[in-house]
Amino acid sequence: MDILIAGAGTVGFNLARTLSVGHNVIVIDRNVEALERLQESLDILTIRGDIEDPSTYKKIIDKNIDLFIAVTDTDEANIISIIIANDTIKIKRKFIRLKNKFFAKTSIKEKIGIDKTIFPLRITSQTIGTLIQYPKSNNVKSFKYTDFKLISVRVSNNVKPFTPNYENVAIVGVERGKFFYIPKKNETIYPNDLVYLFGTDEDVRKILSILDTDTPTKIQRCVVYGASALGIAIATILIENDIEVKIIEKDIKLCELAEEKLGGVATIINSIYSSKTLYEEEGLSHADMIIVATANDEYNIVKSMELKEHGANKVVAINNEIEYYNLMHSLGIIVVRGPKMSAYNAILENINSHGVITERIYCGGKATIYMHKIFEGSKYIEKFAKPFHLLDNMSLYIIRDEKLIALNEKIVILEKDTIISFSVTELAPKAKVWMYGL
Amino acid sequence: MDFKNIFKILSIVGTVLGIFFLLDVFVGFIYDERYLKLLIFDALFISVNLLIWLLLAKHQINLKIKESVLTVNLLWILLGIAGAIPLALYSDISFSSAVFEAISGFTTTGATVYGDLESLPFMLLFHRSLTHWIGGMGIIVLGVGLLSIINPTGSLSLFKAESTGISMEKLTPKIKHTALSLWGVYVILTIVDMTLLKLFGMNWFDAINHAFSTISTGGFSTKNNSIAYFNNDGVIWVTTIFMMLAATNFLAHLKFFYYNDASGYKSEEFKWFVIIFLFLGSMLTIVHVDVSGDTFYDAAKHSFFTISSVMTTTGFATVNYASWSHTAIGVVFVAMLIGGNAGSTAGGMKVIRYVVIVKTILSELKRIIHPNAFISVFVDGIKLKNTIISSTFVFFFLYVLTTIIVTLYIYSKGLDAMTSISGAIAIVGNIGPGFSLVGPEDNFNFFNDFDKIVLSIAMIIGRLEFYTVFVLFSASFWKKF
Numbered sequence: 001m002d003i004l005i006a007g008a009g010t011v012g013f014n015l016a017r018t019l020s021v022g023h024n025v026i027v028i029d030r031n032v033e034a035l036e037r038l039q040e041s042l043d044i045l046t047i048r049g050d051i052e053d054p055s056t057y058k059k060i061i062d063k064n065i066d067l068f069i070a071v072t073d074t075d076e077a078n079i080i081s082i083i084i085a086n087d088t089i090k091i092k093r094k095f096i097r098l099k100n101k102f103f104a105k106t107s108i109k110e111k112i113g114i115d116k117t118i119f120p121l122r123i124t125s126q127t128i129g130t131l132i133q134y135p136k137s138n139n140v141k142s143f144k145y146t147d148f149k150l151i152s153v154r155v156s157n158n159v160k161p162f163t164p165n166y167e168n169v170a171i172v173g174v175e176r177g178k179f180f181y182i183p184k185k186n187e188t189i190y191p192n193d194l195v196y197l198f199g200t201d202e203d204v205r206k207i208l209s210i211l212d213t214d215t216p217t218k219i220q221r222c223v224v225y226g227a228s229a230l231g232i233a234i235a236t237i238l239i240e241n242d243i244e245v246k247i248i249e250k251d252i253k254l255c256e257l258a259e260e261k262l263g264g265v266a267t268i269i270n271s272i273y274s275s276k277t278l279y280e281e282e283g284l285s286h287a288d289m290i291i292v293a294t295a296n297d298e299y300n301i302v303k304s305m306e307l308k309e310h311g312a313n314k315v316v317a318i319n320n321e322i323e324y325y326n327l328m329h330s331l332g333i334i335v336v337r338g339p340k341m342s343a344y345n346a347i348l349e350n351i352n353s354h355g356v357i358t359e360r361i362y363c364g365g366k367a368t369i370y371m372h373k374i375f376e377g378s379k380y381i382e383k384f385a386k387p388f389h390l391l392d393n394m395s396l397y398i399i400r401d402e403k404l405i406a407l408n409e410k411i412v413i414l415e416k417d418t419i420i421s422f423s424v425t426e427l428a429p430k431a432k433v434w435m436y437g438l
Numbered sequence: 439m440d441f442k443n444i445f446k447i448l449s450i451v452g453t454v455l456g457i458f459f460l461l462d463v464f465v466g467f468i469y470d471e472r473y474l475k476l477l478i479f480d481a482l483f484i485s486v487n488l489l490i491w492l493l494l495a496k497h498q499i500n501l502k503i504k505e506s507v508l509t510v511n512l513l514w515i516l517l518g519i520a521g522a523i524p525l526a527l528y529s530d531i532s533f534s535s536a537v538f539e540a541i542s543g544f545t546t547t548g549a550t551v552y553g554d555l556e557s558l559p560f561m562l563l564f565h566r567s568l569t570h571w572i573g574g575m576g577i578i579v580l581g582v583g584l585l586s587i588i589n590p591t592g593s594l595s596l597f598k599a600e601s602t603g604i605s606m607e608k609l610t611p612k613i614k615h616t617a618l619s620l621w622g623v624y625v626i627l628t629i630v631d632m633t634l635l636k637l638f639g640m641n642w643f644d645a646i647n648h649a650f651s652t653i654s655t656g657g658f659s660t661k662n663n664s665i666a667y668f669n670n671d672g673v674i675w676v677t678t679i680f681m682m683l684a685a686t687n688f689l690a691h692l693k694f695f696y697y698n699d700a701s702g703y704k705s706e707e708f709k710w711f712v713i714i715f716l717f718l719g720s721m722l723t724i725v726h727v728d729v730s731g732d733t734f735y736d737a738a739k740h741s742f743f744t745i746s747s748v749m750t751t752t753g754f755a756t757v758n759y760a761s762w763s764h765t766a767i768g769v770v771f772v773a774m775l776i777g778g779n780a781g782s783t784a785g786g787m788k789v790i791r792y793v794v795i796v797k798t799i800l801s802e803l804k805r806i807i808h809p810n811a812f813i814s815v816f817v818d819g820i821k822l823k824n825t826i827i828s829s830t831f832v833f834f835f836l837y838v839l840t841t842i843i844v845t846l847y848i849y850s851k852g853l854d855a856m857t858s859i860s861g862a863i864a865i866v867g868n869i870g871p872g873f874s875l876v877g878p879e880d881n882f883n884f885f886n887d888f889d890k891i892v893l894s895i896a897m898i899i900g901r902l903e904f905y906t907v908f909v910l911f912s913a914s915f916w917k918k919f
Contacts, residue, residue: 002611024611045611061609061697 006051007072008034051081057088071097120339125233136212145373156213169199172422219288226294227258289314297324329364368428370435372419394423446494452487466561534887541894543569545901548657548753548870551883567650574654574783631680638672655784657753657870664755678746685750685778707790719745748773751785753870755878785868794830836904866900
């Protein structure tokens, strides 16, 4: 695919790095240093120029672009770049990243023919929102065509080894220490494992309460570190869920702004983050969940470790830079992708998902899911789904009539089936080929 | 350092090289020459390379900077040896001479050890021209094109280590597309040149060989008297123009051929390249008319040909310019120091570096008068960073230093000053002939075997633009930390 990325910031850089393998990538930005950094390390084309200036797009030799992605930090620039680029060159699909939620309420998407709008702040705050719904989980993923969910949970230390045997739940990933694998169906789970469960809401919830005995079943009090736009977005979601919120922020101006935006509902505390007295005086030990949501990953990591050391119940840290994700994950911190990483992920998942086939990743990119929904009139109906010689670290399932069936042998595909593969990311290309070929 | 990376690349390039060498065998077959030894050598060469390639088939190439640099250097050793064997097999020269000739071919220098070319088998003459043609576009550009097809990542640093210009600009997102398109341009230019040469009376064999030599700005001929042998105005003018085209940035041609965009020809470098060519050509014409008594047309024909040949670092000859006059020698000397454009097949200092250096000097002078002014150096409307300016000056210094060392080396052998200086410039700048004992009608055979190896290394250093070779001598290159 010929992909044009407007913006060489964190999101643009990471997209270019990932997409440059297998695609023709062009990046446009005004910043020479950022472009040089890209050009030095990646096999892509960079063009220096203003993304709102038509003459920038005239520099592109091949004027047929399959995908245009606008990911600068400024919403207005992104919107205008889509209009101008569309006017100057031929573009098939257009993705845009927007910070301000109010754009979602307009018909701007339809008016300028955007195929996908990505609101990263909303993605991150919604992820926190789902964590509130599933207090015992570390991460919850929902899917387009099914109510089945992928939920991860850290097994409490006092839980005895346990082999779950529920009809509609499968274990699709276990991380034990640094080792991750995808087990066969009935696997024994040990204390401190990070387990990925795929199943119906009801059954997964039952297993969650067996595996995690530490976290309360309902979240009532939350602390948010950081009162930037993200902190406010998270606090808003929490307040909507009737949770008592305290925000801690060192910048007095941000405190004032947050108070105004949240209408005085949350308690805003102006304090330098690191004092231990704060933890005691403000009763942070009584919080059911603490979310460290600053834009600085190093700070988020250190703060999370410190809070855990103090005995905090559940600490969630926001991840802003891709390089730190694995470190945070391996330190046992519950990681939620920040706006930039959410944008990056959402865009990649959208690029790699075609119509009826959806691609998602989990466990910090260690594993990949492909999901294929069989709609009425699909050419696959009445054909055989033949699992290839099943490799380790890969499992296949079909959801049929709300039942989860392991796909171990040849099976006739019926209308409304959903075929799913879980594989470690190294095997993802094979799974993808299988899913498309069936 | 992962030697698997290095061996895999060397074996891939070796295999491709071996396949190219089959053309020599084909020429031998057509002219009914005794090509069996060549065929056996080539079969062995291809087999060994294929075997290494197959052994490393599963290895994924992922080159680091150090590995790329080492690979490029080792590649030139491989080229020197592999290119020399056919020459050593079929002609009565030492192996060092054969290596010198092969390196001279691949670096597109065009300095030869053969006194009597016309007695050589056709397949050897073709082999020499072929080394030019392969070396001209940079075997690595070919390699990158192939490599990136085999392996989508990890060929980027190799491209950087061997590109002939200050920086290798890309026109397409993927380097392989740019590399392959460049080869497309290269092939088109060669075919057009060859056809025109044929039209102006050369036979196909000479036309192919001279086209290979011209487009690569090499300078090997099939005749002892070089282009003068053909005594044909058409051949001279066609060659003059095609040498200039070959010394122009190929990206300019690429834009023009593939995208109908002439903007590449509007660069400052190209503008100065043409101005210098016209100026030196006119100067030499005036001197030539004055000294020889030839008609103005004949003088212009030979003078512009000579300037084009020397400036583009090709090294063909129509007349012995060394015998004209001291003024003429001075003019040709200046041309020798100029070189072609960045991103072309030509060697030497290259016009863009002079543009940068002169503009920097002017800006420094201006700074004396306006100490508080903002004064930056712009080329083609783009502000140059200090790192580029300093690397240009360091390049100039290394160029001069290398040339001085080679001059002193030759001088220490008891040769005259003119031979030493012009020979050194001709070798380091990949031009070919110089003056005096190494003039256009002479050759390099009188050097002993050791000298030839030294000069071969000097040619490689010039071709790789100093940095790639000299970095091997820095301690940090060999340190792990």
